[in-house]
Amino acid sequence: MSKKVMAAMSGGVDSAAAAAILVAEGFDVTGATLRLFGAGDGENTPADVSDADAARTSAEALGIAHVVFDVSDAFFENVITPFAGAYVSGKTPNPCVDCNKTVKFGVLLQKALELGMDTIATGHYARIEYDEKSGRYLLKKAADTIKDQTYMLYTLSQDQLRRSLFPLGGLKKDEVRTLAAARGLGSAFRKESQDICFVPNGDYGAFLEDALCIKSAPGLFKDLQGRVLGAHKGIIHYTVGQRRGLGISADRPKYVVSKDAVTNTVVLGDEEDLYADVMTVGDVNLIAAEHLSGPVRATVKTRYSQKEAEATITPLDKNTLSVRFDKPQRAVTPGQSAVFYLDDTVLGGGKIQSAGNASNTKQERC
């Protein structure tokens, strides 16, 4: 009897192609689309209804069943609420990371198992391999390194990885498009997704204020010496490394160096003030190993779409570790995820709690 797979289908090319591959390989596939935004969110509700229609059309083209799950409550609770909370506390969240952890590989996986499925599959660009030696499921980078999405998947547990398939892991993006087109999947030429899915116009600040009724009080922009440079419109509107939207005119461009939710201050500085070579990472999830017994050399990403940087990571306790970069990194931002790699394998990752400069510590010692 063929394995029963529930394939997440967003309505886009990737997930449709992933489902198509599974069908071709003989799996018993059921397509599933998640409704993330519940009804009645108003005129600006993202087009998840049309997405579901697109997914259904693809499923029909593949001759597989298709179901829609309304997971909006879980999405709101596990993704949107933490997203808002992070900004309010002066951090910068990764909603996609939380969504993968709790919704796609959480709620969806649970529903699939309840329906008697063996695994779920998604259109993520990543690979899962079982390592005989360690007895662990490893998360590895996709063959298409440009599209690799392991950064957003580092929270997955062994159990989640064991129950998941990434059919696109070995393909390049253009191969996926070609495959989708060959199968007559209408989504083959859909535009790439972009921005935060629940903030269709890209203005997350307005979303927080208007849709979630979050009030962020205006405050002051200060320089590193504490001098007032101007007024900001609320701390949630800024993130470390940000340049545009500050409205501050100077001889050189100014960037957000840090934010302080307690004093409601946004600190501005020059480009060179953005670099940090140490950071503390919490909420750690390890994939390639059960735990770390000592310092490890790895490459690290501090944001999606960034080339990795060489570093030494040292465990502090079960869920926390410190990272020392060989070379200072630009705009290491609290709230963002840090993901550690051993070549093309994800060692693990966590959320950045703080960043700084080791040289400062050295000066204090002298």
Next chain:
RNA sequence: UGGGAUGUAGCCAAGCGGUAAGGCACCAGACUUUGACUCUGGCAUUCGCAGGUUCGAUCCCUGCCAUCCCAG
């Protein structure tokens, strides 16, 4: 109301007789399954105002206005 200096786009600022550099900010695209960064493009028919000289003035002259500094 004596002396000196300066007035160029939202801000800073070059140009000093030949038909308005640049930077910052801002706007629009591109990139992107996070926020950012980045990249590309746009952004003064006009140089405080009014006259004059000149083929031609932001650049020279005169007056006025405004601002700043020193002296009262």
